[in-house]
Amino acid sequence: MGIETTRADRKVKEFRELPTDTNTSPNSRSKRSRRRQKKMLPVQKLFEICKEVFANGGTGIVPCSEDIERLKAVLDEMKPGDVGLAPEMPYFRTQLARRTPKIRYLHLYESDKFSMGIFCLPPSGVLPLHNHPGMTVFSKLLFGTMHIKSYDWVADAPDAPSNASADVNLSEITAPAARLAKVKVDSDITAPCNTSILYPADGGNMHCFTAVTACAVLDVLGPPYSDPDGRHCTYYLEFPFTNFAVDGVSVPEEDREGYAWLQEREKPEDLTVDGAPYKGPKIVEK
Numbered sequence: 001m002g003i004e005t006t007r008a009d010r011k012v013k014e015f016r017e018l019p020t021d022t023n024t025s026p027n028s029r030s031k032r033s034r035r036r037q038k039k040m041l042p043v044q045k046l047f048e049i050c051k052e053v054f055a056n057g058g059t060g061i062v063p064c065s066e067d068i069e070r071l072k073a074v075l076d077e078m079k080p081g082d083v084g085l086a087p088e089m090p091y092f093r094t095q096l097a098r099r100t101p102k103i104r105y106l107h108l109y110e111s112d113k114f115s116m117g118i119f120c121l122p123p124s125g126v127l128p129l130h131n132h133p134g135m136t137v138f139s140k141l142l143f144g145t146m147h148i149k150s151y152d153w154v155a156d157a158p159d160a161p162s163n164a165s166a167d168v169n170l171s172e173i174t175a176p177a178a179r180l181a182k183v184k185v186d187s188d189i190t191a192p193c194n195t196s197i198l199y200p201a202d203g204g205n206m207h208c209f210t211a212v213t214a215c216a217v218l219d220v221l222g223p224p225y226s227d228p229d230g231r232h233c234t235y236y237l238e239f240p241f242t243n244f245a246v247d248g249v250s251v252p253e254e255d256r257e258g259y260a261w262l263q264e265r266e267k268p269e270d271l272t273v274d275g276a277p278y279k280g281p282k283i284v285e286k
């Protein structure tokens with residue numbers, strides 16, 4: 001989801017010169033790169049693999065399955081301590097004074113190819129339903145229990161007319177039509193667990209995270225959100241399938257809970273995602 005980052009956030013970067021490399025054969029470079037990665041701290045290893053995996057990335061470009069597995073394997077093993085986090089930290093405390101808990105985003109890295117960051121959610125914190133246009137996204141729950149609900153668009157389904165229902169407020173002229181989506185995931189996950197992956201057109205490209213307990217999610221986005229490149233974060237309202245009847249769309253009664261109509265909305269007013277400094281092991285950008 002969208003988060004504004006500041007130049008101050010990016011001060012976590014350090015720059016170091018690479019040693020002179022006289023052997024330029026791709027095979028030897030790749031072997032050396034893998035040997036180096038074995039000795040690295042997990043977050044540095046993650047960064048190095050992301051650089052390789054997303055080197056030729058762009059909107060709608062999905063890395064090859066071998067690269068996806070390599071990146072997933074590193075994320076699967078990552079633990080809160082690898083990024084300097086612990087459940088006792090203030091970010092994760094229950095916020096009694098707030099109706100909707102404030103969420104923190106720790107910015108690790110961003111380039112035009114990929115971004116890495118951590119969402120810190122107190123109990124009941126919600127990242128509302130949003131999309132990831134043209135992106136491949138890896139989400140690793142570092143600790144806690146989180147409910148994930150995700151959807152993919154139903155291809156070729158007609159839009160629901162914007163004035164099709166009297167019992168929901170879709171009748172304003174300016175309201176965008178709702179589109180039919182199919183539920184991909186609707187379940188709790190508890191760390192330690194494997195990495196969730198979504199793709200431009202499947203895997204649950206639109207998702208909502210709800211913190212059942214305090215939790216932290218490490219997100220890798222390739223490519224990252226970018227308004228100039230048409231990768232804008234859009235938020236959605238969801239309506240039960242039965243709210244609309246549209247010609248050409250029929251779903252058996254017993255399957256209807258697996259579908260919903262999604263309608264674009266403004267960024268929810270009660271959503272607060274504040275940037276916070278990342279204090280884990282430094283990522284060295286070579």
Ligand SMILES: [Fe+2]
Pocket residue numbers: 001130132207
């Ligand atoms: Fe997301």
